[in-house]
Amino acid sequence: MEQKPAKKMFLQVVKQLRELIVDQRIQPGDKLPSERVLCEKLNTSRSSVREALRSLELLGLIESRHGGGTFLADVGGHQLVEILSSFILREEKSQEDVHATREMHEKEAIRIICADQELRSLPIWDSLFAQIELQQEIKRDAILRECVIAAGNRLSLKIWIQLHAYSMTALRERVTVSEKQALQILIKSMQMGYIEEAIEAYNEWMGQI
């Protein structure tokens, strides 16, 4: 038995699909071959191809548009959190855990930015600070998203996006005036590299939940 055990077809399709994406340098947003083309290319039936595609769609890795085609997802997977949470995290504590895990990723991003001179010098922080000063409308999640992006850990960003999508059930409104001061301190602290102050401002901003 030196060959593959020849498992389930749709799993092989998933595997070959990944190889196809790698080999053909398919980028997020690009179009994938149609289901019927994949049938022929992978020498299987459309059912198996669809089972694989639907699985990847539920994972948020691809996006299918009726009549349009199938595309490699650029940002992914709010589906994943919903499904996973509804199956795994049925306990009462789940909501709390999601929130805590999200905060963990946000705080870590802030720590990384504070500790890196280059990161905390990014123009985005000045831009955000200016927006706050001008009393422009701004969403709190937008700032945190920038932080997580800037931190540079793509896996963490992926996880955060999913957690954020999940916690959007009780969607946050825009930043209130009273929160702006804490937010400004957060940004300034980040720019100065003051980790403790930044974390403290973050806690203040998020309402010490």
Place this chain on the structure above:
Amino acid sequence: MEQKPAKKMFLQVVKQLRELIVDQRIQPGDKLPSERVLCEKLNTSRSSVREALRSLELLGLIESRHGGGTFLADVGGHQLVEILSSFILREEKSQEDVHATREMHEKEAIRIICADQELRSLPIWDSLFAQIELQQEIKRDAILRECVIAAGNRLSLKIWIQLHAYSMTALRERVTVSEKQALQILIKSMQMGYIEEAIEAYNEWMGQI
């Protein structure tokens, strides 16, 4: 047409499947209705049912046995990590991100334990400390696992387990003698509630990666 937006069928099946599991109190390890029964019960075709089941199987939430039936999975989703990582983390930086994200969860667990008098008084720490003193064999991941468990965030634990499984490719050997001192300091610092010292010992222990 006052009815629902009528999304994709297989997503509706996933949803109704979840409701079925909740309503009928189906526990992990229990058998699910057969595909043909689900067709009739959910008033749809077997294709759509299969697309939903295959998706949940790829997520590691159910397990299908050829000729046997479909069962609710008892432990979840190491499949998930493989699939997600092979699709999302194709870049060179991916390994690094997995490691960093894993460390994030570990450090946060340590912080939580340090900050909670009750948690850091758990007998498990004395037990681990004793094992180290006695030069007994112990795996580094075993200690970290206890920390993440003790921290009490089940979602974080879930994520950590998956990241750990992924990074097991280059599996860690047992704790070396030189690392034991740092490990002892880590545990003692946790018990005393010294967050900074604990994190520092952790960094020392993990080799300042």
Place this chain on the structure above:
DNA sequence: CGCAAAAAGTGGTCTGACCAGTTAGCTATT
């Protein structure tokens, strides 16, 4: 050249069939 109609392409769903394992019930033998 512009635009609308037609055609081709694509995903979404359903039906029916057959194969390949597993399970369970029922003989037939001891």
Place this chain on the structure above:
DNA sequence: AATAGCTAACTGGTCAGACCACTTTTTGCG
């Protein structure tokens, strides 16, 4: 009566084809 073995029913795995709904491309008319 108990049990071993075999058959029939059940279940997941795969395939083929058809039709619908929607999008994109092509075509042809003004």
